[in-house]
């Protein structure tokens with residue numbers, strides 16, 4: 572009897588854990604059973620709920636429009652589709668094949684508005700600007716406001732960072748100059764001031780503050796093809812930044828992925844920093860996959876372990892990696 576109860580309990584626990592697996596590179600079904608469309612994405616946390624925004628490249632989208640989808644979760648493994656929060660028709664007359672990429676949403680506590688930044692461009696990527704959209708609710712329909720070049724600079728890939736004091740930063744790739752970390756204005760509708768320009772050509776930029784050090788990561792400029800992503804550290808956002816080093820064995824090209832964000836999950840027992848990357852499939856973008864793994868981080872070192880299925884307890888912050896997959 573005892574054994575049976577124990578066994579049943581064990582089985583239930585195993586089923587539960589299996590259902591919460593995060594599986595790098597796999598199809599990631601949402602609550603409807605459809606592969607999550609949140610490519611080049613970002614996450615904002617409200618209370619205990621995470622909202623994941625990203626490029627929605629569903630096959631049946633209108634090819635003239637660009638879409639951003641929003642999902643929500645409390646465990647970072649199960650995602651509920653909320654809305655195609657952006658369904659936009661070429662607001663700047665950029666022509667066929669215009670792009671709206673890497674959407675990132677910031678919540679402004681003062682104005683109570685949700686402010687989305689995205690990379691807006693034409694087919695040849697020469698418009699090189701950010702688009703700003705706003706909404707009164709996190710997963711409502713976002714309204715297009717404007718586009719501009721942050722601080723007058725070219726801007727292609729963007730990233731977002733919220734510091735521990737709540738300050739919001741836009742990371743942007745400026746081809747002639749490098750990797751900018753720039754502070755948003757108090758209403759988040761503008762990019763106010765460069766906090767640092769790292770003179771490195773890196774995109775897919777992401778930042779995290781972990782145990783007193785800032786870690787920046789980025790990929791090299793190879794379009795949809797993966798490359799060895801790199802990281803540097805600094806005691807403050809303004810620098811000085813260390814040399815950039817590989818985050819994974821360079822021959823793996825970041826295990827076929829490209830950085831989009833680092834997400835810090837601080838629990839009661841541990842703080843896990845998740846590397847969020849995209850495994851792009853340029854000829855079948857709707858099927859592009861995600862590579863999320865807990866980073867080995869601390870003491871100025873950052874390392875992306877080989878992809879394997881893993882679980883995360885968002886309450887304790889403890890991540891458990893299974894035996895290497897595939």
Ligand code: GAL
Nearest residue numbers: 611672728774775793794795
């Ligand atoms: C990548 C970038 C993607 C997309 C792609 C287009 O470098 O990270 O977001 O812009 O280029 O080739």
